[in-house]
Amino acid sequence: MPAKPRILFCHCNYARVVPDEVKSSVLEGLCKSGQAFDAVADLCEMAARRDPALKRLAAGESPVKIAACYPRAVKWLFGGCQAPLNAEHTEVVNMRELNAEDATNTVLNKTLTPNLPADGSVAKVEGEKKI
Amino acid sequence: MAIAEETTLRIILYEGEGAEKLATNERSSTLLALLEKGYAVTCAGEGKVSQADESSLLVLGRFNNGKVPDAEDVNGLVSIRFKDINGHNPEEITQLVEEERENSKAAKHGDWKPWFPVIDYDRCTNCMQCLSFCLFDVYGTDDKQEIQVQNNDNCKTNCPACSRVCPEAAIMFPKYKSGPINGDVVSDGDLNREKMKIDISALLGGDVYQMLRDRSQRSRSRFSKERDSDKALGERTKCLTKLAAEADIDIPLEVLQSLPSADEIAKKAEAANAKAEAALNAQKN
Ligand code: SF4
Numbered sequence: 244m245p246a247k248p249r250i251l252f253c254h255c256n257y258a259r260v261v262p263d264e265v266k267s268s269v270l271e272g273l274c275k276s277g278q279a280f281d282a283v284a285d286l287c288e289m290a291a292r293r294d295p296a297l298k299r300l301a302a303g304e305s306p307v308k309i310a311a312c313y314p315r316a317v318k319w320l321f322g323g324c325q326a327p328l329n330a331e332h333t334e335v336v337n338m339r340e341l342n343a344e345d346a347t348n349t350v351l352n353k354t355l356t357p358n359l360p361a362d363g364s365v366a367k368v369e370g371e372k373k374i
Numbered sequence: 375m376a377i378a379e380e381t382t383l384r385i386i387l388y389e390g391e392g393a394e395k396l397a398t399n400e401r402s403s404t405l406l407a408l409l410e411k412g413y414a415v416t417c418a419g420e421g422k423v424s425q426a427d428e429s430s431l432l433v434l435g436r437f438n439n440g441k442v443p444d445a446e447d448v449n450g451l452v453s454i455r456f457k458d459i460n461g462h463n464p465e466e467i468t469q470l471v472e473e474e475r476e477n478s479k480a481a482k483h484g485d486w487k488p489w490f491p492v493i494d495y496d497r498c499t500n501c502m503q504c505l506s507f508c509l510f511d512v513y514g515t516d517d518k519q520e521i522q523v524q525n526n527d528n529c530k531t532n533c534p535a536c537s538r539v540c541p542e543a544a545i546m547f548p549k550y551k552s553g554p555i556n557g558d559v560v561s562d563g564d565l566n567r568e569k570m571k572i573d574i575s576a577l578l579g580g581d582v583y584q585m586l587r588d589r590s591q592r593s594r595s596r597f598s599k600e601r602d603s604d605k606a607l608g609e610r611t612k613c614l615t616k617l618a619a620e621a622d623i624d625i626p627l628e629v630l631q632s633l634p635s636a637d638e639i640a641k642k643a644e645a646a647n648a649k650a651e652a653a654l655n656a657q658k659n
């Protein structure tokens with residue numbers, strides 16, 4: 244059985260870009276679940292100060308689910324601080340795009356669907372939005 | 375002053391052996407209060423969390439009889455402190471933590487909205503246009519002459535201008551309101567959009583100042599005797615607002631108003647250009 248993903252939750256403190264109801268629902272769900280998780284106030288702030296903690300948050304062999312915003316932004320917030328995420332083991336749950344219920348279920352669900360953009364090719368947006 | 379390269383205080387919310395479990399609502403309200411003050415919190419429970427590093431740990435728990443454990447890192451690398459939170463509400467807990475933070479080397483939060491460019495290196499072609507565009511020394515190059523964001527707190531809050539000069543749509547501001555600047559996928563349409571590309575001189579140089587000169591010339595002839603500094607400021611505001619609206623760019627007015635003088639802009643642009651030139655030449659060699 245694949246290892247259960249570790250969870251990292253970003254509270255996006257310093258701007259209201261992630262809807263409050265989505266953040267609260269995910270956080271509530273995590274607190275109820277009895278599952279261990281890491282929560283940070285604002286990944287952007289950590290990247291701005293090149294916080295060494297990003298290295299520990301990115302590292303590790305086990306797969307990780309990151310509840311934050313767009314996968315491309317999250318990839319390069321870490322990448323720009325020499326704390327690269329492992330593309331095969333990382334799923335970013337986009338709390339800017341998903342509704343509260345879907346975001347919470349995706350974070351708590353034990354399967355991992357890696358979704359970091361792999362290269363710079365122009366994304367094909369055929370009617371449906373990729374997140 | 376550049377934002378300090380400091381680490382965030384890591385807090386562990388401990389509910390294991392020797393401590394009482396928190397009710398779900400207590401756990402979430404404590405966690406929320408700590409996150410809102412900028413801390414990183416690890417909630418212990420079932421499954422893995424991120425590994426330990428060398429930053430200090432503050433372990434919070436409702437320890438049995440208020441007796442905090444006596445533990446230390448066997449390797450002596452990590453400083454571990456414990457705080458009993460029996461009888462404290464979330465607000466009091468954040469105060470306790472703040473006192474601990476002041477005694478540690480951990481970062482103080484919330485002084486600056488984290489607004490700065492994030493480069494998508496999958497897309498970036500190292501063309502240096504952002505470096506020659508930015509007048510505030512946000513960009514620089516690393517020792518391999520590759521573009522790098524160096525002074526992120528020099529960036530003007532809410533100004534996404536440099537992302538629009540990037541021909542590859544490789545510059546993101548994760549807290550921006552819309553895509554692809556916020557990190558959303560880049561479509562063919564985004565790349566073709568004319569407004570992704572703005573000429574520096576049109577935006578920050580010649581046109582703004584020419585327009586100001588023309589307007590002030592006109593108004594001088596009309597109101598030469600009544601002009602005062604308030605009016606001059608009003609002129610500048612009106613002119614810049616109009617220009618920003620015409621160009622359909624959402625550069626905040628405060629940013630436009632705080633631009634240096636035309637001469638200073640020319641000097642800064644020249645210096646930034648020279649840096650970009652040098653980096654491009656070094657890439658060729
Ligand atoms: S990574 Fe995304 S969710 Fe987190 S602070 Fe930055 S913009 Fe907000």
Ligand code: SF4
Nearest residue numbers: 498499501502504540
């Ligand atoms: S303008 Fe864009 S492609 Fe060119 S160096 Fe800057 S980020 Fe890279």
